[in-house]
Amino acid sequence: MSKRCVALLSGGLDSMLAIRLMQEQGIEVEALNFKTLFTCCQDQSAQAAHDLGVRLTVVSQDDDYLELLRKPEYGYGKGANPCVDCRIYMFDKAKRFMEQIDAGFIISGEVVGQRPMSQKRTDLEVIAHHSHLDDLLLRPLSARVLHPTLPEREGWVDREKLYGFVGRSRKELIALGKKLGLRSLPTPSTGCALTEPLFSQKVFDLIQIQPQARRWDYEVLRQGRHFRFDAETKVMVGRNEAENDALKYAHQLPDAASTAYLYPANFLGPFALVAGRASEKAVAFAAGLLLKYGKFEGPGEPLVEVVQRDQPSRQVVAAVSDAVETARTLGSEPTSRRSQQPI
Known part of the structure; x- marks a missing residue:
């Protein structure tokens, strides 16, 4: 027995x-x-x-x-x-x-x-x-x-x-x-x-648009707002200090798919990761998102520090228009609305 x-x-x-x-x-x-x-x-x-x-x-x-x-x-x-x-x-x-x-x-x-x-x-x-x-x-x-x-x-x-x-x-x-x-x-x-509607959109986005996505891509889904820039590139933006820290930590992992890390240089705002190909347009999009969710009071222009792998840190001028136009085209946050349904 x-x-x-x-x-x-x-x-x-x-x-x-x-x-x-x-x-x-x-x-x-x-x-x-x-x-x-x-x-x-x-x-x-x-x-x-x-x-x-x-x-x-x-x-x-x-x-x-x-x-x-x-x-x-x-x-x-x-x-x-x-x-x-x-x-x-x-x-x-x-x-x-x-x-x-x-x-x-x-x-x-x-x-x-x-x-x-x-x-x-x-x-x-x-x-x-x-x-x-x-x-x-x-x-x-x-x-x-x-x-x-x-x-x-x-x-x-x-x-x-x-x-x-x-x-x-x-x-x-x-x-x-x-x-x-x-x-x-x-x-x-x-x-x-996986039962949460908004989180499911992020999952289906990877399944449909990035079927080759790895474990890291799925692990980071729990952190921040996610924006689809193009088929190769996503931007993740922290919503609070804890998520900013989590995104920075994720970027430092050996298997990280992120290629750039951005943070405000002269204003208060979130941090962001670019996962995939960090083209100039993708970086400008990410910088615009930091300004969109940040608070710039001047003087001068809003600057964002960009740290790309194996490259010196540099600063770019942030423009909200760069982010808004692309986000509107692809469906706005948390990710593309085209990815709501499974294949």
Whole structure:
């Protein structure tokens, strides 16, 4: 009899409930959190693991995850979120972890019909099959409306103590959380930036216009305003001091795709990166954006310091018109409106 399982823990209420239900049956739980470039709830999962008293292991995606993002077999949701493909990828990683620690099965907090993109009954079956888990994947919150899994059939888990939740209502889930003594009841959240409409535009911009984009290009999407200058060049402009620092740090990384770094020389304003070919027109465009989002009070002309790789630093005169004209042509911030839909 297996008394050990692996639980995917996002830090949300559903995954916490699934773990608590296993603990109620005396089953040891190893929590696993899957981190991608676009995940934004790591602190939440760590706090949840602490509250539940389980050990947490965090695993990250490999570079092949970007290929999944570019061409998901099961398509996108409302944003750039390839939820079914992502879950398959995630559970495949979990299966390897399960085998490494000699656990017997995997659990998750998925509820039938709760999320339209990845939790329809057929989606759950596809995910279990293509992650090569099949009936080693137990979903305790909806188990009683699904086919019995191996842990249930073998008596490792008492099916009668599991639940049959269906749909998007969270009222009964919240009541169960209180019944099971959970200290905090997290509010619903995907924890994934790929579901955010504006962020998705930036992602589709890379997928469509720069299909050769590398990991660095995707990592920097979370920082600043993004403007498409042409098919080869983008400009990123910080919105606050923290983003200015983040862009400067990104520029210094060994795999950086940025070719120029700009900052105001005689006025207050943001910093910017030029990724791709830093032509004179592209630099003038970036300088104009710094002036557009900065504050110049004179005297003289607004100057921007330009630091290009393997070249001496130089100053250029900034003109808002250079930025406004190009931005209007291509669709303004955060990136080209032509990139809203996947190919």
